[in-house]
Amino acid sequence: MHPSATFGVDADGLISLPPEAPPQAEYHALLDELRAALGAPNSPPLHSLYLYGSVARGTARPGASDLDLCLVLQHPADPSGLLHLENLRQALQARQPLVSKIDFDIGHLQQVLARENHDSWGYWLKHHCRCLWGEDLRRGLAPFRPSRRIALAVNGDFFAVLNDYATRLDREPQPHETLRLQREASRKLIRATNLLRSEQEPSWPHSLDEHVQLFVLHYPQMKGVIDEFRQLATATRPADAGFSSRLRQMAQWMSQQAAHPCPRD
Incomplete structure (x- = not known):
């Protein structure tokens, strides 16, 4: 039993790619601050930074919506590096009334590109994220087909x-x-x-x-x-x-x- 018309896929039955309208103007300063902080020398080396969620879709409500980011690091972060990122996240969140919460999903390049993570990291980057900074890993990924996997x-x-x-x-x-x-x-x-x-x-x-x-x-x-x-x-x-x-x-x-x-x- 299926809907009379399918949804969420293109004419070839592949999962639709998200639109990439410019981020809402209200969030430009915050995103610039995030990019600068994550690219600072004392932060774990960043390969690329991605935005997802309502801010990425252009449907965020200032003061009510979360800010969701994927951080792909060059190498696995050690405990001190992870603590630095968590402190940075909390500090930004505390002084930014524009968002209700800031979330970091953190991975590293080898992990994200691993075959066993193709259906998790690969799918997520390709179909939910937009690249804010760094080498855009989505370019090397083909659109995915609907799958329970x-x-x-x-x-x-x-x-x-x-x-x-x-x-x-x-x-x-x-x-x-x-x-x-x-x-x-x-x-x-x-x-x-x-x-x-x-x-x-x-x-x-x-x-x-x-x-x-x-x-x-x-x-x-x-x-x-x-x-x-x-x-x-x-x-x-x-x-x-x-x-x-x-x-x-x-x-x-x-x-x-x-x-x-x-x-x-």
């Missing part, structure tokens, strides 16, 4: 990640932090539903709404559940105290379904 490579950690979110939420006393964690967990859960796809599924979801659409197509009985998480992914106030329990339950259900995905194909 890619979904597993990107979100196969969902069970551990969602349960960690639930544990952190159980301990979090601050409403603003609770809201942030609930939103992040909901987005992770929704994107992870793509790994329940079959190998025959021709569509590839990009937005949260497309993930929900594809999930409900195959699991219509779960529409109410996934709609709740979709609402919480962009909520402006925290959900009730039962959220962490529902999150664990959904993670468990998804883990069970992952062994036999998409029974309605």
Whole structure:
């Protein structure tokens, strides 16, 4: 059972490439500051820097959206180098009201180019990122075809990640932090539903709404559940105290379904 028209792919059935409009003007100064800080002599040598998420797509909301970056280092960073990057990230985040959070995904050149990471790092750079600085590794990558293997490579950690979110939420006393964690967990859960796809599924979801659409197509009985998480992914106030329990339950259900995905194909 498939949508009447496929989505998220081009005429050849390959996953669509993201548009590359100029970054929103509000973020130019911040991105320039980041490039300068990461290229400083005391930082681990950087091979290339990539932007992804809402800022890369040009849909960010100043003061509300996260800033998401992939850092590809020339060599593996030692503990002091990683600590330097974390301190830099926290310092930038603390003095930048323009973004709610700054995230660094850190890898090194050999790791990113390794054959075993083609479906994770390779896919992510090609289809989610735009190069801000350095040699653009995306140029050496062909567009990917929809595959459950890619979904597993990107979100196969969902069970551990969602349960960690639930544990952190159980301990979090601050409403603003609770809201942030609930939103992040909901987005992770929704994107992870793509790994329940079959190998025959021709569509590839990009937005949260497309993930929900594809999930409900195959699991219509779960529409109410996934709609709740979709609402919480962009909520402006925290959900009730039962959220962490529902999150664990959904993670468990998804883990069970992952062994036999998409029974309605």
